Amino acid sequence: MANPCSFCKAECCKSYTITATAFDILRAMQRTGRSHEEFASLHQARLLAFDPDMTLDMEDDSWIYTLGFRSHPCVFLKNDRCAIHDCAPMACRRFPFTLAGELNTRFCPIPSQLVFRFRSPDVPADKMTHELEAHKKIVKEWNKKPGKKSECIGFLLEKARAIQASVP
Ligand code: SF4
Numbered sequence: 001m002a003n004p005c006s007f008c009k010a011e012c013c014k015s016y017t018i019t020a021t022a023f024d025i026l027r028a029m030q031r032t033g034r035s036h037e038e039f040a041s042l043h044q045a046r047l048l049a050f051d052p053d054m055t056l057d058m059e060d061d062s063w064i065y066t067l068g069f070r071s072h073p074c075v076f077l078k079n080d081r082c083a084i085h086d087c088a089p090m091a092c093r094r095f096p097f098t099l100a101g102e103l104n105t106r107f108c109p110i111p112s113q114l115v116f117r118f119r120s121p122d123v124p125a126d127k128m129t130h131e132l133e134a135h136k137k138i139v140k141e142w143n144k145k146p147g148k149k150s151e152c153i154g155f156l157l158e159k160a161r162a163i164q165a166s167v168p
């Protein structure tokens with residue numbers, strides 16, 4: 001039987017807020033060759049009601065970093081296909097499990113039992129939890145220092161790179 005997602009026009013990539021951690025951004029940069037300045041100019045969505053530990057303080061406002069935001073499709077969605085499939089953010093690779101570990105097929109046009117059968121997450125839960133915790137620590141560090149919006153991505157990436165390099 002064909003993967004039911006192949007009959008869908010990637011509604012999940014168009015409908016959700018696609019949260020990217022510092023590690024996700026780093027992998028996507030390494031894979032696409034885009035500079036961190038380019039990532040800095042992509043989505044940064046104001047989302048105060050989200051997990052406060054993932055919210056970045058930017059001057060007088062608070063933001064999370066996203067690749068897509070509500071009605072804005074993900075920046076890596078091309079012809080309804082993911083252009084960075086092999087290094088998509090954890091949030092995508094774990095879907096239909098949310099970052100909080102809940103099941104969510106709200107925007108799926110396909111019955112959820114079928115989607116779950118074909119979309120077993122390809123990242124183990126403990127790896128995602130570990131990375132999320134490391135990301136939240138980086139966010140806390142950023143929030144403690146006076147920082148300009150333009151410096152934020154550079155700061156996140158420098159910290160993520162150091163952690164990535166220290167993992168054997
Ligand atoms: S997970 Fe759901 S919304 Fe996403 S491509 Fe598959 S069927 Fe479509």
Ligand code: SF4
Pocket residue numbers: 012013018067068074075076077078081082083084085088089092
């Ligand atoms: S990174 Fe890929 S899988 Fe994730 S939302 Fe964007 S297009 Fe979809």
